[in-house]
Amino acid sequence: MAVPEGHTEGVNTTDAGGSGLHPVHTFGRPPQGRRQLLTKSAWIGVWLVFLSAPVKDLADGHHTPLATVLGSLGLALFVACYLTLVFRYTTRILRWRAVISCFALLVALAVVLAFSLGDHWLGLFVYVSVSAGAVLPVRYAVGVIPAVTLLMVLVGLRDDGLGDLLTNLGVITLLVGFAMSGVRELIRTTVQLRQARATVAQLAANEERLRLARDLHDLLGHSLSLITLKSELAGRMLPDHPDKAAQQVADIEQVSRQALVDVREAVSGYRRRTLAGELVGARTALTAAGVDAEVPEEPPAELPGEEAEAALAWALREAVTNVVRHSGARRCTVAFTARQTLAGRLLELTVEDDGVGASGTAAGNGLTGLSERVEAVGGALETGPGDRRGFRLAVRVPLARATVGSPS
Numbered sequence: 001m002a003v004p005e006g007h008t009e010g011v012n013t014t015d016a017g018g019s020g021l022h023p024v025h026t027f028g029r030p031p032q033g034r035r036q037l038l039t040k041s042a043w044i045g046v047w048l049v050f051l052s053a054p055v056k057d058l059a060d061g062h063h064t065p066l067a068t069v070l071g072s073l074g075l076a077l078f079v080a081c082y083l084t085l086v087f088r089y090t091t092r093i094l095r096w097r098a099v100i101s102c103f104a105l106l107v108a109l110a111v112v113l114a115f116s117l118g119d120h121w122l123g124l125f126v127y128v129s130v131s132a133g134a135v136l137p138v139r140y141a142v143g144v145i146p147a148v149t150l151l152m153v154l155v156g157l158r159d160d161g162l163g164d165l166l167t168n169l170g171v172i173t174l175l176v177g178f179a180m181s182g183v184r185e186l187i188r189t190t191v192q193l194r195q196a197r198a199t200v201a202q203l204a205a206n207e208e209r210l211r212l213a214r215d216l217h218d219l220l221g222h223s224l225s226l227i228t229l230k231s232e233l234a235g236r237m238l239p240d241h242p243d244k245a246a247q248q249v250a251d252i253e254q255v256s257r258q259a260l261v262d263v264r265e266a267v268s269g270y271r272r273r274t275l276a277g278e279l280v281g282a283r284t285a286l287t288a289a290g291v292d293a294e295v296p297e298e299p300p301a302e303l304p305g306e307e308a309e310a311a312l313a314w315a316l317r318e319a320v321t322n323v324v325r326h327s328g329a330r331r332c333t334v335a336f337t338a339r340q341t342l343a344g345r346l347l348e349l350t351v352e353d354d355g356v357g358a359s360g361t362a363a364g365n366g367l368t369g370l371s372e373r374v375e376a377v378g379g380a381l382e383t384g385p386g387d388r389r390g391f392r393l394a395v396r397v398p399l400a401r402a403t404v405g406s407p408s
Contacts, residue, residue: 026168044086047130049080050123054113057120078109078124085131099135107133107148114155122169126150129173131348133180145177178393216263227252273313276298279334282320289324290352294333301340304347306398308377312349314394315381318370319351322391327355329390340397345399346379354390370395 057277058071081102087233089099107402110124124150132144149170234248276299286293303309316334332353339346371381379397386392 044083050126051075051079053123054117057118063117067117070096071113074109074113077129078106078113079108080105081109081130082127083174086134089135099225103128103131103135107151111151111155114152117159119156119159119165121267122152122156122166125155126169126173126176127147129177130180133177133182134184136181137184138181140178141181145181147291149173149178149288169255177398181354183297198373207327211282219262220259223255226255230255273310273317274304275313275316278313282316282334285320285324291323291329294331296334296336300338302347302399304397304399305377308347308379311374311377311379312347312395312397315349315370315393316351318367319393322393323351323353325355327391329353329355339396343377343398347399350392352386352390352392354386 001163045152054071057098058068058075061068063071082222085099085102085106089102106128110121114121129148130144132141132193133147136144152173153166153170156169230248230252234245234252237245237248279295279299280295283293283295286295304312306373320332320334323329337348341349345366367381367383374381374395377397379395382394382396384392
């Protein structure tokens with residue numbers, strides 16, 4: 001297996017989270033902090049229970065004192081090699097020479113111990129197979145895992161009475177190795193998706209900064225240039241033509257006021273909440289809180305005016321915040337429905353969860369402020385128990401000034 005020294009397989013997981021991560025999320029990463037070390041050690045160490053057969057074989061005294069001592073030392077070295085591989089070299093390998101040496105020692109120990117001390121030690125090959133699946137890239141693991149299984153069978157053939165045991169153990173060794181290889185690839189993919197999500201967020205922030213810079217240049221560039229030009233003209237006209245200089249100053253005031261209006265409108269546009277943005281935020285917040293989220297990918301094609309859409313966006317944010325913080329829900333559903341009423345067409349937003357429901361009869365400050373915001377655009381807010389217990393929030397706003405098509 002010729003692999004160049006320093007070749008990296010996998011991805012850098014240094015940004016995958018802090019010390020409070022679940023051990024599966026830290027798969028292949030060095031432990032960061034005492035708590036993560038203890039948690040990860042417990043998660044990996046629990047699988048060492050399958051070494052009970054070799055330990056029991058040593059404790060039963062079936063071997064000479066020398067064989068017992070050597071077997072104990074060999075088992076301790078085997079466990080140390082196994083833990084080194086699983087702790088340090090999964091998903092990302094910078095030192096292939098150390099990995100190959102450690103894995104070769106693991107195979108050699110399994111062969112020597114199983115061949116010299118008996119069939120109770122054949123289970124060591126399961127750990128060799130697990131190490132191959134957890135450490136080696138798939139293109140190597142698909143060949144190494146069957147080879148380890150075949151080696152285990154060859155060692156076990158020295159005892160003619162192990163037919164059924166050898167078959168069962170061979171199947172376990174093969175399946176567990178490939179299962180661990182699949183887990184490794186799954187976690188690598190998860191880490192890559194997490195990094196991709198962080199990259200997309202960073203790119204979106206950079207794009208927003210560029211858009212802000214471009215808009216401010218377009219808004220203020222012409223106005224400031226005109227103000228500068230008229231200020232120079234006013235300065236030259238002031239000694240001989242004060243009336244014309246006064247006109248230039250009046251023009252400067254008018255341009256300045258218009259520039260201020262343009263900047264305020266631009267800032268209001270940046271601050272305005274949109275349903276498209278809040279849907280993305282709602283999906284992210286619910287998923288991060290462990291809530292099974294049913295959230296539309298896009299807002300409805302038919303939207304109300306800007307103020308009414310902003311009210312719906314604020315309602316969605318407030319409802320999702322309440323679900324995450326207070327409901328204890330396991331499921332949350334967000335839906336949009338267009339309704340025809342005697343007063344005209346309405347767009348209804350409903351957010352329903354299966355949590356503990358409303359904690360009291362009085363509305364909180366958030367719902368009170370939200371109700372005022374919705375009423376200001378001619379809408380209505382309803383809250384109450386949902387169909388699946390829990391809590392249901394419904395907001396209806398008029399579509400009288402609707403525009404067709406998703407906002408850009």
